[in-house]
Amino acid sequence: MDKAKSENISFEAALAELDTVLNALEKGDIPLEDALAHYQRGMALAAVCQQKLATVEEKIEILQADGSLSAVDPAEGGRYE
Numbered sequence: 639m640d641k642a643k644s645e646n647i648s649f650e651a652a653l654a655e656l657d658t659v660l661n662a663l664e665k666g667d668i669p670l671e672d673a674l675a676h677y678q679r680g681m682a683l684a685a686v687c688q689q690k691l692a693t694v695e696e697k698i699e700i701l702q703a704d705g706s707l708s709a710v711d712p713a714e715g716g717r718y719e
Contacts, residue, residue: 647683649690656683 647655659680662668668676 647686649687652683652686652690656680656687659683 659676663673663676663680
């Protein structure tokens, strides 16, 4: 996966593709000659997911630091106090 393509992929799409790559590697559904390329693709997708998560976490920390965001517990349907 080239860098330009990986920067334009959504977190959800990268995670789904990563799951597909991992399943193929685990099952051995790919020829040995292609395993390295699949591994490298999986690593690139994992890096994209990690970067996107880090970006969101950073934005949340900034919002919490200036007091403009309260933590919400979606399971409870309300806010933490």
